[in-house]
């Protein structure tokens with residue numbers, strides 16, 4: 001690996017006012033793939049700076065780009081860790097395959113990330129709810145017009161010290177069920193963490209915000225009948241004391257936080273069902289007083305309580321708009337495992353130093 005360090009580090013922002021994804025550290029990792037040069041080149045850690053791109057750079061035209069999101073933590077005794085990083089890189093390779101992009105060696109990606117974090121340790125905030133957000137991404141760089149897979153890619157990792165994802169922290173969010181636009185459908189790219197999925201979801205999100213909602217709850221693309229996910233979070237509901245979450249049907253992203261939540265809940269004797277959940281079932285369960293909690297799962301917010309879900313103009317109010325018991329317990333458990341407060345029974349915590 002080539003390492004080129006900055007002559008002088010940037011001034012750090014106020015770690016008590018980080019927000020999300022606004023500040024970036026001094027260095028980044030860049031790893032180039034070129035099919036004509038035998039594939040993956042040597043990884044490079046270098047100063048965080050602008051890319052120089054050919055205006056015909058294919059991903060700017062045809063969207064061949066994917067990304068990941070995970071977090072690094074520093075514990076009170078100075079231990080630096082990441083959470084399930086191998087799962088992120090394995091998922092990234094699956095996204096790459098779906099978008100006809102080069103796969104990479106997961107171990108090499110992991111060691112590159114560890115090295116980058118070691119160099120950027122001083123950027124890891126330590127206060128409750130803060131972390132160093134890690135953004136690996138990859139995009140096609142071959143300059144051409146015409147639709148075919150790129151022969152060159154740039155795999156990059158940038159780092160951003162972050163506070164809570166939502167401005168109002170753990171306050172329950174308001175969702176609106178989207179029944180006009182679709183995010184994904186079976187056979188599409190919903191399962192891949194690709195840039196285009198987000199671009200395609202923006203308009204629905206903006207329209208929802210104008211109406212006073214935080215996020216859109218997406219329905220399946222075929223029948224607009226079953227709830228799928230929120231677009232940056234998977235969804236789960238508590239009905240009659242049981243946790244139910246939409247099954248992974250090929251259009252839903254395989255969330256790592258979702259998987260962690262399912263495993264933690266089951267290990268503590270809480271039943272979890274993965275199945276189809278129709279929006280009508282939620283309406284009926286709510287009317288019968290059986291819908292007790294709703295929450296989203298995703299790396300950025302970890303566990304995010306949902307207070308209301310609006311469908312066709314009617315509000316489903318969950319737990320009087322307050323965070324539920326299982327939601328709160330799960331938030332404490334998962335963030336506790338991530339921060340070393342609870343034992344890492346699943347082998348999810350990856351030590352760096």
Ligand SMILES: *Cc1c(COP(=O)(O)O)cnc(C)c1O
Nearest residue numbers: 231232233253255256257298299
């Ligand atoms: C990243 C993402 C999630 C959450 O996945 P995690 O691995 O838990 O962070 C959920 N849905 C979509 C569409 C995503 O892109």
